[in-house]
Amino acid sequence: MFSVELLILGEGWTSKFLIPQLKENQISYASTSRSGHNDTLKFEFNPDSHDPTPFQILPTASTILITFPIKNLGGSKLLVDLYLKTHPKAINKMNLAVNFVQLGSSGIFTEPGWSDRHSVYNKADSRAIAEDELLSLSQDSIRTTVLNLSGLWGGERNPRNWITRVASTKELLISKTSLHLIHGVDVARSIIAVHRQFDKAAGSRWILTDRRVIYKRLGVHGVFPRYDWWDLANAWGDGGADSEEVKGPQPQWVGELMNQNGLRALPRSPDxxxxxxxxxxFWFTFGLEPVKGRVN
Structure with missing residues (x-):
């Protein structure tokens, strides 16, 4: 059994940004996939199985990154238990901790107005239940944290391509309000920062957004940490990332909706x-600033 600093359970979209930065920072790693393609370890977590066999091929790691969602009660504890059962030397003689990071969704925060990591969230959400269970396991030798990510973009995930899906009709556009985003590069940087400073992360839930944009309308200035779907639909239309022109009916719909609602300018106000x-x-605690602070 070999050892690495960081083990990625579930190589996917995030890994496209994370692995290059791990190499750049000379952080040893291993990653898994269901198929075992591209030199990944073949691994699949079954929350209904207590068989430790799938875990036996995994390396010993100081930080385990869980990229796939775990839902409902029992799954998070089972994953931690099976990993430690098959890697008894993961907690060494110096009593160093094994760290677990769960990537989650900021969608569990549903209340209107401002929400930070300490705010009320939907505890009945199946992912939130599993995340809470993971956080409850945090102690001296097992440290856990959850990163609740906002809308992921970068690479093939271009928000300009989303308009045709989320605003294909005027009726769909009417219901669209705010959008929070974070780029894959900043997700990767955040994971590495947590890995290196886990004592600051242990036992806590964090929200990750790009901390953008600046709200300016009718002479009013202030922090506006999300995007307005109407504003994006008006600017982009449905031409997608490959189009340099604004195409489609969305700008016309936006204009009609602005007239109907008495809006003089975009973006719409926070209320x-x-x-x-x-x-x-998060950014203050770990000494970082987003390098992808706005979507183009």
């Missing part, structure tokens, strides 16, 4: 757009 996610504490 209309609903929830706002405050991720400042």
């Amino acid at each position: 209309i757009l609903g929830k706002s996610l405050d991720s400042r504490e």
Whole structure:
């Protein structure tokens, strides 16, 4: 059995940004996939199985990153238990801790107005239940944390391509309010920062957004930490990332909706757009600034 600093359970979209930065920072790693393709370890977690066999091929690691969602009660504890059962030397003689990071969704924060990592969230959400269970396991020798990510973009995930899906009709556009985003590069940087400073992360839930944009309308200035779907639909249309022109009916629909609602300019005000996610504490705590602070 070999050892690495960071083990990625579930190589996927995030790994496209994370692995290059791990190499750049000379952090040893291993990653898994269901198929075992591209030199990944073949591994699949079954929350209904107590068979430790799938875990036996995994390396010993100081930080285990869980990229796939675990839902409901029991799964998070089972994963931690099976890993430690098959890797008894993971907690060494110096009593160093094994760290577990769960990537989650900021969608569990549903209240209107401002929400930070300490705010009320939907505890009945199946992913939140599993995340809470993981956080409850945090102690001296097992440290856990959850990163609740906002909308992921970068690479093939281009928000300009989303308009045709989320606003294909005027009726769909009417219901669209705010959008929070974070780029894959900043997700990767955040994971590495947590890995290196886990004592600051242990036992806590964090919100990750790009901390953008600046709200400016009718002479009013202030922090506006999300995007307005109407503003994006108006600017982009449905031409997608490959189009340099604004195409489609969306700009016309936006104009009609602005007239119907008495809106003089975009983006719409915070009281209309609903929830706002405050991720400042993460960036301050770990000494980082987003390098992808706005979507183009």
